[in-house]
Every structure is written in structure tokens, then in C-alpha cells.
Amino acid sequence: MNATRPPLRPLDQALAELLSHAQLLAGTESVSTFDAGRRVLARDLVSPLQVPPNDNSSMDGYAVRCADVAANGEALRVSQRIPAGASPEPLEPGTVARIFTGAPVPAGADAIVMQEDTEPAGEHVVRFLRTPQPGEWIRRSGEDVRAGSVVLARGERLSSAALGLAASIGMGELEVVRRPRVALFSTGDELVMPGEVAPADMKPGAIYNSNRFFLSELLRNLECEVSDYGIVPDDREATVGALAHASRSSDLILTSGGVSVGEEDHVKPAVQQLGSLDLWQIAIKPGKPFAYGRIGDAHFMGLPGNPVSSFVTFLLLVRPFLLKLQGATQLAPRAVDMPAHFEWPRADRRREFLRVRRNGNGALELFPNQSSGVLTSVAWADGLVDNPAGRTIALGDTVSFIPLAELLA
The missing domain is CATH 2.40.340.10 (MoeA, C-terminal, domain IV)
Incomplete structure (x- = not known):
């Protein structure tokens, strides 16, 4: 008589249990900011400076004292020219400074007038067609980043914008959590690699190994170091050997298919021989069969063999697990x-x-x-x-x- 099957686990319950096993990987590394995309920041990034460092102009135009341009039509002498990167002199009373976008505002100036709101009025003289307001078109020092503030928090997965922000405070290198080491297996004598056998030469029952390709790419997108063990034959001894070898150098061993109870499904008994294994039936569709266990210090996960089930189950369960291993704080996708x-x-x-x-x-x-x-x-x-x-x-x-x-x- 067959034992009563356990009830299906709700996804949220299964994910919570899975994440409880995911401990932060030991070890960090310093990498070039150019190469830190999608990596997880290992410590808070504190800004050593203000961004921008000085009050600067957000427009091409003229730096003025508002009191000197009290009425439309006022004409004033241009006393200096300030390009970006210059160190301006204090603004002479009764004069204006030609200024360009990003250039520091000279001491004494309290507004920028856009060049579109001016016209020439003689050599080195400009007429103002509107009266400025104090602070107009001036970007204040520190309005983007204040010195001493946490710019990016530990656990942040670094986006392209985050890399630019880190660079803006002078960070040429970033300390990140080391990459997870993942061993990827495919099991099944029916599997054939594309390019090795032509479609016309496929044996009855043979299928191309699609899961291996999308799982490899999904792992690389999560910045994992992937060791691809290829297709392991449906043989108990070969399966035990491959799993034992992988467990010595991996944080996670990932398989698709081969964890059911059929006579040719050798992954389940092989994992149990080497370590521990729990078979879960998760209340999701596509999906449902999922395996979690340990072999030595390595985690083991077995995904369903059907490609869509394998793809979706990876996104819902494996992805957040790998992110938590790296210390990421944002695990759930935003719906x-x-x-x-x-x-x-x-x-x-x-x-x-x-x-x-x-x-x-x-x-x-x-x-x-x-x-x-x-x-x-x-x-x-x-x-x-x-x-x-x-x-x-x-x-x-x-x-x-x-x-x-x-x-x-």
C-alpha cells in the first residue's frame, strides 16, 4: 500500500524555508567599478565629498547679482569668462560673468541668467531681457550627495546607475561579495547537445538539451561562477561520482530532471547516499516537483525536467536563494x-x-x-x-x- 502523499506546500512557505538555509557567503573581493555591475555591495558606500563640490551653473548664460539687474533692459559689462573646470574670481560689483554649464558660480553672484534671455549691447556688454530671481539656475553644492552620507547601502545589487553614482564620489573600485560557485548538471540518456547530432539523425525518444542553455545564462546573469558538468548518464555510480566531485568546490549544485522515483532516476538516491535530500511538492503551476538538500558544505537543488517548469521554478526559488547567498536585500520581484x-x-x-x-x-x-x-x-x-x-x-x-x-x- 502506497504511503499517503504529503500535501502540496504553498510557494511562500517553501521559499521561506529555502531562504532560511541561505547563509551569506564568506569572503569579499575588490573589483573595478567598471566590472561591478550586478554584483552585491559588501559594505556601505560613504561619500567622502559633496556632489557637486561647488555651487555651479545649470545653464549657459551669465552669473549676476540680482540687485544689479533690477529691471528689464539693464546692460552690464562682462568682467570674466568662466568655463567648466575654471576657478573664478569673485564677481566685481556692477558687472556680470559669462558662464557655462557646470562651471563654478563666482563668489558674489546669486543667480544665473540664461543666454536666451540676453542680447549683445556692445563690446563686452550684455543687455538683460528679464529680471532674475535669487538662486535661479544654480545647482547647489551637495544637492546630489552630501559628504558623509551613505550613497549605496550594503546588500545593494549594483545597477548601471549605481556604478555611475559610485564613480561620482571617486570610487574606482568597490568591495563586493564573492560570486557563488554553482555546479550545473543535466541528467538523462535521452538528452542530446545541439550541434553534436543533426535533427535528421536524432534517435527515437531523443531530445535536445534546452534546459542547460537557459539555466547557464540565468546563473551568469546572477554573477555566478558556473561549472558545467554536462550531461551525466543515467547511471548510479556516474551520478554519485559527479555529485561528490562537485560538492567539494561548489556552493550550490543545480540539476534539472532526475529526482523522481523511476528506476532510471539516479539523482535522488545519489544525493541521499552522499548527504541529505528533501523532496517537495510545491503548489505552483508550472512546477510542483522540487528538491533541496545538502552534500557536505554544498547546497543541492533539483528542478523539474520540463523546460517551462524548470525556467519558472528557477526564477521563483533558485534566484532569490542565490541573491540571499550574496547578501542582497532586494529578493522579491516587484509586481x-x-x-x-x-x-x-x-x-x-x-x-x-x-x-x-x-x-x-x-x-x-x-x-x-x-x-x-x-x-x-x-x-x-x-x-x-x-x-x-x-x-x-x-x-x-x-x-x-x-x-x-x-x-x-
Whole structure:
């Protein structure tokens, strides 16, 4: 008699348990700011200076004392010219300074007049066509960054804008958490590598190994050091050997397929022989089968074999786990509410992640085939609808949309 199957785990519960096992990786490294994109900052970045360092002009024009330009039509002598990077003299009373965008404002000046609001009135003389207001077109020292302030916090995953901000306070190198070391396995004698066998020569039952390609790319996007162990044959001894070797130099061992109970599924007993393994049934669609365990100091995760299930389960479970290993503080993707331009009349007992795409009307279209084996749906989509268990969707309903840009960054 078969044992009663355990109930399906809610996704949030499974993710919380998984994250409880993710401890910050030991070790940091200093890298060039040029090369720090997508890495996780290991310490707060405190600014040693003001940005901008001086009051400066935000326009090409003239630095003035407002009291000297009290009426339209006032004409004043130009006493100096101030390009960006210059060190100006104090402004002489009753004169103005020709100034350019980014140039420091001379002492005594309290406004900038745009050159469009002036006209020549003789050699080195300019007439003002409007009266300025104090502070007009002046960027104040420190209005972007104050000296001593935390510019970027520890745990920030560095975007292109963050790299520019770090550079603006003089940081040529940044201290970041070391990269996670991930061993990637594919299992199954039915798998064939593209380029090694022509489509016309494929044996019956053989399939090309697509999971290996998108999982490698997803791992690289998370700044992991990937060791690709290729396709491990459906053999117990070979599987044990590969897992044992990988566990000695990896933070995470990641597989897709091969964790069920079939006679040719050797990953499950191999992991149990070397360490510990929990098989989870998660209440999501696509997805459901997921494995977590340990082999020595290495974490082990087994993803479903169907490509869409593997892709989605990686985004929902593996991605936040790897981010937490690196100390990232932003783990959850940001969802937005959007209208559905489709119907989904069949409620499921599992939480569903539907492949959709935004259309020109600001709404979401549904890929017509939501099967877990249809990888076309993921390539076509630009996001997922997070649909709660037991919910149908009618045309025009508001749904929770997770952009793939959030999940693939």
C-alpha cells in the first residue's frame, strides 16, 4: 500500500524555508567599478565629498547679482569668462560673468541668467531681457550627495546607475561579495547537445538539451561562477561520482530532471547516499516537483525536467536563494497590477504563473498554449501573471503582473 502523499506546500512557505538555509557567503573581493555591475555591495558606500563640490551653473548664460539687474533692459559689462573646470574670481560689483554649464558660480553672484534671455549691447556688454530671481539656475553644492552620507547601502545589487553614482564620489573600485560557485548538471540518456547530432539523425525518444542553455545564462546573469558538468548518464555510480566531485568546490549544485522515483532516476538516491535530500511538492503551476538538500558544505537543488517548469521554478526559488547567498536585500520581484485582455476560465488548485505579454493598449495578452513543455511561451512572453489558486480570470480583470525584466536582471 502506497504511503499517503504529503500535501502540496504553498510557494511562500517553501521559499521561506529555502531562504532560511541561505547563509551569506564568506569572503569579499575588490573589483573595478567598471566590472561591478550586478554584483552585491559588501559594505556601505560613504561619500567622502559633496556632489557637486561647488555651487555651479545649470545653464549657459551669465552669473549676476540680482540687485544689479533690477529691471528689464539693464546692460552690464562682462568682467570674466568662466568655463567648466575654471576657478573664478569673485564677481566685481556692477558687472556680470559669462558662464557655462557646470562651471563654478563666482563668489558674489546669486543667480544665473540664461543666454536666451540676453542680447549683445556692445563690446563686452550684455543687455538683460528679464529680471532674475535669487538662486535661479544654480545647482547647489551637495544637492546630489552630501559628504558623509551613505550613497549605496550594503546588500545593494549594483545597477548601471549605481556604478555611475559610485564613480561620482571617486570610487574606482568597490568591495563586493564573492560570486557563488554553482555546479550545473543535466541528467538523462535521452538528452542530446545541439550541434553534436543533426535533427535528421536524432534517435527515437531523443531530445535536445534546452534546459542547460537557459539555466547557464540565468546563473551568469546572477554573477555566478558556473561549472558545467554536462550531461551525466543515467547511471548510479556516474551520478554519485559527479555529485561528490562537485560538492567539494561548489556552493550550490543545480540539476534539472532526475529526482523522481523511476528506476532510471539516479539523482535522488545519489544525493541521499552522499548527504541529505528533501523532496517537495510545491503548489505552483508550472512546477510542483522540487528538491533541496545538502552534500557536505554544498547546497543541492533539483528542478523539474520540463523546460517551462524548470525556467519558472528557477526564477521563483533558485534566484532569490542565490541573491540571499550574496547578501542582497532586494529578493522579491516587484509586481504591478494590469488589466487582462484574455479569459482564464479554468481555476486550478495550484498558484499559477501564466506567460503573458503587454500589448499596445496597456493590457496583457496570454500565450495560447500554457503547457509546461512549451518553451516558446517563455521566449514570447515579457512577464508572468501571478494567479492565486482557485481563481478564474475574466476579460478586463485586474491581475498581478511580474515583468520578466525584474526576474532576469
